[in-house]
Amino acid sequence: MxxxxxxxxxxxxxxxxxxxxxxxxxxxxxxxxxxxxxxxxxxxxxxxxxxxxxxxxxxxxxxxxxxxxxxxxxxxxxTGRKPQHSLRLFFQYFRLHGLDGSLSKSVTTVTSLDFETASASDADKLQIAKDASIVRFHRYRSVDDRPIMHETLTLPVERVPDFPKRKEDIPPLFYLHLLDKYGIRISAIREQIGADLATDIDARWLDLKLPAAVLTIDEVAYDQMAVPVLISAHRATTQNHRYVNEIR
CATH class of the missing domain: 1.10.10.10 (Winged helix-like DNA-binding domain superfamily/Winged helix DNA-binding domain)
Incomplete structure (x- = not known):
């Protein structure tokens, strides 16, 4: 040790x-x-x-x-026995299912990447100092070439040194990247789920005709030491898909 x-x-x-x-x-x-x-x-x-x-x-x-x-x-x-994935230790992240219940594999595309200073809200959620350096990027998810969700992710720069400087270099399997590159395993997520009227930005990324409704998912993700490391804001259309959150 x-x-x-x-x-x-x-x-x-x-x-x-x-x-x-x-x-x-x-x-x-x-x-x-x-x-x-x-x-x-x-x-x-x-x-x-x-x-x-x-x-x-x-x-x-x-x-x-x-x-x-x-x-x-x-x-x-x-002993060599592998840990069982359980509610106490690990959290299996959300999945997107079609209306028929089938699991949908989404493809992510990063649209922007910015290095900023933390707002009061960012600082409170991530338990960092206000004006600390953060990295924020936006991406959307698509299934069969149809956009179904767009999301903004924010992390403290101090937790992810040498973070990619170009949006094209951010890996699509971001949680796996956090583990492989930085040793950060997302072990718990606290989320708030709601509904909202779609904005012009939602209409742009989700190809919606206004007025429309969107599902909102606001999250704080914690690492294996129960320290907040990532905040995410997801906005999704449920016209053809459903959000399914499985805990094992």
Missing amino acids: SSDAPRLTELSLPLYEVVKRQITEAIMIGTLEPGSVLPSEVALSQTYGVAVGTIRRALMDLTNDGLLSRRRKTGTIV
Whole structure:
């Protein structure tokens, strides 16, 4: 385990749960390989800046989940069993389904990319300082060459150093990019869903004839340490598709 692991005392989740997520993440991405022996509880408590009892609770839960095994002479071992995708740890992001219930695979196109300073609203949602540097980009999703959703995504620049400078270089599988490039796994999303009258901008991106209604989805996404890392504003037409959110 790295001595550079972040201190956890200011996070809103129970500390043992945050420790569990961090260790589970290390197992998932291979930092902790099967057969690895974890440091002692005292060493882990110093690494994470939490009490030994907090570490013990996290390790006990991970042992009960089958990810770790306690051995009297050896210590705590990584079993090699993969974590189960569950509500406690991971969130399977939204899917778009046709009216017949079939899963629709959307294609994303980025239309703009800007580096700005955070507004008061951005700062509040991302828990960063007002006027901190952020990156904001807009894209739309299409299915069978028909636009169905457009969205604006915003992140703190400090979390994504060397972010692409051209919109064409932003990968379509953005959540996977966050994990592969920056080690950020989106582990939870808090969303608010509503409806609104379509604006001229909606009509442009979604090819709508006004007046029309759109589905709105406003989200804050959290990383594996329960820190907000991404805010998104989605606006979609439901004429031919439905938004389905699955938790496993």
